[in-house]
Amino acid sequence: MSDEGPAPAQAPLALVVEDERTMVRLLRAALTSHGYRVVEASSGEEALRQAATRAPDVVVLDLGLPDLDGLEVTRRLREWSAVPIVVVSARGQEGDKIKALDAGADDYVTKPFSVGELLARMRVALRHAARSATDAGETTVCVGGLRLDRLRRQVFVDEAEVRLTPIEYRLLSELAQYAGRVLTHEQLLRQVWGPGYTQQRHYLRVYMAQLRHKLERDPSRPRYLMTESGVGYRLREP
Numbered sequence: 198m199s200d201e202g203p204a205p206a207q208a209p210l211a212l213v214v215e216d217e218r219t220m221v222r223l224l225r226a227a228l229t230s231h232g233y234r235v236v237e238a239s240s241g242e243e244a245l246r247q248a249a250t251r252a253p254d255v256v257v258l259d260l261g262l263p264d265l266d267g268l269e270v271t272r273r274l275r276e277w278s279a280v281p282i283v284v285v286s287a288r289g290q291e292g293d294k295i296k297a298l299d300a301g302a303d304d305y306v307t308k309p310f311s312v313g314e315l316l317a318r319m320r321v322a323l324r325h326a327a328r329s330a331t332d333a334g335e336t337t338v339c340v341g342g343l344r345l346d347r348l349r350r351q352v353f354v355d356e357a358e359v360r361l362t363p364i365e366y367r368l369l370s371e372l373a374q375y376a377g378r379v380l381t382h383e384q385l386l387r388q389v390w391g392p393g394y395t396q397q398r399h400y401l402r403v404y405m406a407q408l409r410h411k412l413e414r415d416p417s418r419p420r421y422l423m424t425e426s427g428v429g430y431r432l433r434e435p
Contacts, residue, residue: 209323210234212253214244214270216263224257224285227312241265245273253280254326255319260297265271275301281322284402285315297406298381298428305357322435325377338373340433342423343412345373352412359411364389368404369412369432372422377434379425403428423435 198407209232213224216239225235226264236251238244241262248256253377256274260267264431284304288294289307297305303322306315336348339346342355352359361369383395390400409416423431 208232209254210251210318212236212238212244212247212251212255212256212280214238214241214262214267215238215259216261216420217259220259227316228257231316239263240355241243241267241270244270248274248278248280250262255323257315257319258280258282258287259282260284260293267427268296271297271300271302274424279326281319283315283318283324284324285310288346290348295381298379299383321377324434325375339374340376340421345369354412361408361411363403365408365411367414368401369408376432379429379431380408385429401430428432432435 198260210235211228211331213221213228213235215221215224217235221237221239225237228235236247236320238247239262241264242360244256244258244262245265247253254321258267258270264271265273267284267286271284274280274282282304283306284297284302284305286305287308294305303325304318336346338347344353344356346352347370352361355375368385371385371388382398382401385401385432386394386397390397392428394400405422406416409419409422413419421433423433425431
């Protein structure tokens, strides 16, 4: 089922995956009033079909669906699509958020939520997707006074070069690739140290502390390397 609303054809297309009709009406009204076109799906299988046929710009996904769990929908989408996925769920436990992010979601909003918060999370996810599509060939990432030169493997803060160890550099580079997006402890450990280290969170704590000491004016009040308590870390969005 879909409802395109009055938004112009060039407006971003949001796929809303939700089986509760009251929530569907709320989301449709909020998104169309803020310039989105909307297509709806009330089950996981329908969501996968709509994603394949309509090519949405962003997916707003509930986890509690009548057929497939939203985590499984996320995993299947990630097999072939990089579309931004913002999970909207009543499951508010920290573990639920980590599972969704590890499955491939870009962000997680807990019900009840404000429309303003959801729209802001969607804008961040869309900006990140746009950067990912255009930045693959770019060699420099800039966040405020922090500059990462991937070609020369150099890092600068306020134009002063900062010497990093190979692991510190890999960790910063991974965060820079997804600037603005939360990466879970497990994701960072897998990418930087390898699949056998996904439970070694103390490694991550030690190296994040070292990075903050080198990159932040005040490591206790970071400007660049942000902690998402109990979940992971993110590099501030450019």
